[in-house]
Amino acid sequence: MNDTAVRNAWAGRIAVDDTSLAVTDTGGSGIPLLFINGQFSTQPYWRHVIAELGEGWRHITYDERARGKSERSADYSFAAWLRDVDAVLAARGVDRVLLVGWSYGAFVAAHWAHQNPDRTLGAVLVDGAFPYDWLDEAMAQRIRMLFRRIGWFTWALRPLGLVPRMTAEQQATSNIELGMLSRERELAPVLDGLTVPVRYVVASGTSLGSRGDEQERIRTSLAQVTARNPNIRVSAKVASNHDRILRKDFRAIGTAVREVAALNSGSR
Template sequence: MTKNNSAWTGMLPVADTALAVTDTGGPGIPVIYLNGHTATQGYWRRVLAELGPGWRHITYDMRARGKSKRSANYSFEANLADVDAVLAARGVDLALPVGWSYGAFVAAHWASRNPDRAIGAVMVDGAQPYDWLDDAIEQRIRKLFGRMRWLLPLLRPTGLTPRMSAEQIANSNIEVGRIARERELGPVLDAITVPARYVLASGASFGSKGDEQEIIRASVTQVVERNPNIKISAKVPSNHGAILKKDFRAVADAVREVGALDR
């Protein structure tokens, strides 16, 4: 499963950037945690504590997030390729990707594209196929981050926002909307041949209105009906932004569920 079981924390050079990586090492199932769009690896601390030392936890900050360096490329494909770069650097052949929000899309794509390397996948309130992006919502996203343009530099020292421009963040969110379309994401999910689990939040998320988010989440029902490898592990009461803080036990349970199927 692995060529290197040692613990390591440091900066990993990748292309034109460097990623801040933490690997607890050990003989347990390697779990690689994939962050939300503007989040850092620290968001997973409660999940890691709940799972404990019986697992090998690999966390990292995506490009320009946390302690990682800036890049000229913030595309989805670049972030997806970084998963391979981190695993290769740590000598890990087989892994269980666990992603929240943006990271859930990365986890789904990685598991779909790497059936021989993925132990399974856990998607936390993300990777839901739905055509939510239209011209009006695209303009809403651009307007939202345009208004935040002055605030972003003030928040960067706190780690709450990435070292990306407002335009770059908006473009990345819009790219996710395109990736999330049923015709794009549906075939990716249908092609998953390893055990995969969803943990879904409730209510609204940052930037959504009314029941928009719940309508999007409802699309997962059709996903699990089409693919027997994918199931909904839990629907939790916390909202999108608070799920890793308030319902970390449900996320850990989903990881355990998938991990148990590998044994």
């Protein structure tokens, strides 16, 4: 991609596998930021963070398969998410990138950075990617029940693009796979192996489907991660809960992005 194209804003679709993804690229010559959504969220979730950072950055957002304006697929696996990161960056001509991932997107960012250290400027992980064994058979059944219960409500909203165009079983399967990826023996080696600067922004309280202090207990696993890997630090622990953090604590996320960028440029 030539320099003129890089500097132009662009919005459109990118083909990957059996689907196409809706992508927005503000262009410009600033550090490329790739925003990786939560499991069932869409590009507009990042609007407060992007506004906080403002100009001087190249903001790239996209809707994951069957979310927002992107098309359905036969594959909603975690591996597909990683392929989609590759596809978006390749299509937009981005070689090196700073990743910003929320919730499920934090897992994607951590894994992609681990697999592509030479292409990763750093990562900001927003209330996700905590190595903790929270999934057992009882929890798997609870997840399936939750998505069956809300299925009647979300079905009516799918044509509006407000919820994923996935079945209740597909959503539950995705969430259960995330539980497997969260296990300490699975995620800890990924985090321990990160060689780029990483900053966490950690929420407080609950998330959709959690009970009591479940979410806070999951977050406690981060202390061992930061003790083992000096590249990883907590930038902020904020008052917002998991579901509101992008809307309520966007300033803390912007600060974390600047911290990581400064370690690369020394100027921000």
